[in-house]
Amino acid sequence: MQPALSFEQAPPISVPYRFFLTAPVFGAVAGLVLAWFGPVALQSRWSPGALAMTHLIVVDFMLQAMCGSLLQFVAVVAGNNIWRPHLVASLVHPMITAGAVFLATAFLLEQPILFLVAALVFAAALGLFLTVMAIALLRTPARGMSIHILRLAVFGLLVTVALGATLAVTLGLQADAATTWSLLAMINVHVAWGLAGWALMLVIGVSILVVPMFQLTPAYPDWMTRALPAGLFLILCLWSLQLFAPKDTVQAWQSGVALAGMLLAGAYAITTLWLQSRRRRRLTDATFILWRVAMLSLLAFAMSWVIFDLVPQLGDHSRAPLWLGVLALPGVFLSVITGMLYKIMPFLNWLHLQQQGGSAIPPPNMKQMIPEASMRRQMWLHITALGLLLAAVLWPALASTAGLAFFASCIWLEWNLIGAARVYARFRDKIRAAAVAQHGTPPI
Amino acid sequence: MPEQRLIDGRDLLPPEPLQLALEELASLAPGEELTMLLRCEPLPLYSILEKNGFSYRSDRKPDGTSEVRIRKA
Numbered sequence: 001m002q003p004a005l006s007f008e009q010a011p012p013i014s015v016p017y018r019f020f021l022t023a024p025v026f027g028a029v030a031g032l033v034l035a036w037f038g039p040v041a042l043q044s045r046w047s048p049g050a051l052a053m054t055h056l057i058v059v060d061f062m063l064q065a066m067c068g069s070l071l072q073f074v075a076v077v078a079g080n081n082i083w084r085p086h087l088v089a090s091l092v093h094p095m096i097t098a099g100a101v102f103l104a105t106a107f108l109l110e111q112p113i114l115f116l117v118a119a120l121v122f123a124a125a126l127g128l129f130l131t132v133m134a135i136a137l138l139r140t141p142a143r144g145m146s147i148h149i150l151r152l153a154v155f156g157l158l159v160t161v162a163l164g165a166t167l168a169v170t171l172g173l174q175a176d177a178a179t180t181w182s183l184l185a186m187i188n189v190h191v192a193w194g195l196a197g198w199a200l201m202l203v204i205g206v207s208i209l210v211v212p213m214f215q216l217t218p219a220y221p222d223w224m225t226r227a228l229p230a231g232l233f234l235i236l237c238l239w240s241l242q243l244f245a246p247k248d249t250v251q252a253w254q255s256g257v258a259l260a261g262m263l264l265a266g267a268y269a270i271t272t273l274w275l276q277s278r279r280r281r282r283l284t285d286a287t288f289i290l291w292r293v294a295m296l297s298l299l300a301f302a303m304s305w306v307i308f309d310l311v312p313q314l315g316d317h318s319r320a321p322l323w324l325g326v327l328a329l330p331g332v333f334l335s336v337i338t339g340m341l342y343k344i345m346p347f348l349n350w351l352h353l354q355q356q357g358g359s360a361i362p363p364p365n366m367k368q369m370i371p372e373a374s375m376r377r378q379m380w381l382h383i384t385a386l387g388l389l390l391a392a393v394l395w396p397a398l399a400s401t402a403g404l405a406f407f408a409s410c411i412w413l414e415w416n417l418i419g420a421a422r423v424y425a426r427f428r429d430k431i432r433a434a435a436v437a438q439h440g441t442p443p444i
Numbered sequence: 445m446p447e448q449r450l451i452d453g454r455d456l457l458p459p460e461p462l463q464l465a466l467e468e469l470a471s472l473a474p475g476e477e478l479t480m481l482l483r484c485e486p487l488p489l490y491s492i493l494e495k496n497g498f499s500y501r502s503d504r505k506p507d508g509t510s511e512v513r514i515r516k517a
Binding site: 077209 | 463485508
């Protein structure tokens with residue numbers, strides 16, 4: 001008889017799942033926004049449609065998925081329990097969701113008051129989330145590079161939120177932000193910390209553990225796990241100096257700092273692709289391909305940046321930032337997140353069902369949690385949508401088609417994730433029913 | 445001489461090593477030792493062992509392998 005083992009490190013399954021199940025819904029809304037606005041949304045990065053789409057993806061899709069993952073990951077990897085994860089999730093999740101709706105609507109309708117509301121809601125939600133995560137990560141007895149990188153990522157989120165809230169308040173009050181800092185410099189620094197200091201740093205920290213573990217690759221070289229996050233952090237600090245440069249001037253050193261960042265990002269992408277090519281079992285599942293797509297997108301992002309820098313006729317084009325945005329958001333981050341969700345949810349299902357049922361009612365096999373064929377088809381739709389989005393930046397007439405493809409891909413992802421949650425619920429109910437039949441009480 | 449049990453989880457996908465460990469732990473008699481070879485520190489497993497009356501010792505080998513030796517406390 002298998003002993004009743006305890007898995008107290010893991011927070012309740014509803015903690016991460018509420019974030020995971022919300023994320024793709026807002027990706028689908030972003031797709032609808034593009035389909036509705038069509039080519040107008042792709043005129044420049046400053047169009048209301050482009051700003052709304054961008055924030056629906058980064059704040060709702062990415063932030064939701066990353067907050068959920070971090071709550072789960074830190075609890076298990078850092079080896080200590082996060083303070084009241086259920087309460088934190090119950091407060092943070094609805095506030096982020098509401099904040100994202102306010103922010104996207106503020107961009108679409110250009111309503112100043114909504115920017116203020118969004119800033120207030122995000123400051124409260126992420127203030128709580130960051131405090132809890134910072135305490136857990138600073139107090140953990142666990143060591144290792146992943147923990148250090150997660151700390152840097154949480155700091156990156158703090159800077160992103162602080163600058164984002166300041167920008168939203170500036171827009172909300174219709175104040176002249178240029179009184180202290182140049183608005184463009186604030187946006188540049190906000191975007192860099194959000195994409196590189198928070199999102200990419202988190203992906204790097206997680207990949208050091210999960211790429212070798214779930215894809216059976218060799219480990220990342222030790223020097224790289226040290227140099228990469230430290231270098232990225234240093235580059236972001238240097239990049240932030242533009243806040244203090246004379247207003248509305250582009251400093252020559254900014255270009256050099258950005259190029260150094262692209263070199264680091266490219267080195268990380270190439271290393272990951274190289275490790276994947278040396279995996280010990282020739283498994284080519286959806287997660288593996290999605291990570292590959294993400295790393296190729298990151299490489300394409302870094303190369304495009306360098307080309308835009310060398311050829312100003314291209315770099316100065318109003319749609320150049322949109323090209324980079326598509327490569328970074330659906331290309332790098334949504335590919336990684338989708339690939340990880342396809343591993344994390346089956347794994348969490350298994351872990352929690354194992355805890356409840358033990359050997360009496362063993363959990364279903366990992367492969368039964370989400371059908372592989374459905375994951376692969378959704379993955380190909382995601383890749384098609386990514387291709388169409390890139391094509392739409394070049395030929396905006398394709399915008400609505402690309403938006404609909406992206407909408408369909410997100411809805412399919414949602415369907416797959418709901419399927420995994422339903423498998424969990426079905427087996428949990430079976431275990432409870434068996435316990436009631438045997439002892440008269442359900443397991444806790 | 446107590447029986448030596450070994451799980452080489454280095455080329456297994458999660459949660460297979462944990463799954464095999466749970467099966468072995470269920471029948472681990474006092475004095476018996478279970479050795480696990482893994483490519484990472486199995487923190488969730490440590491928590492399970494501590495809370496269920498097992499003692500363990502973990503060593504990091506030069507090739508990066510974690511060798512975890514488990515006994516009933």
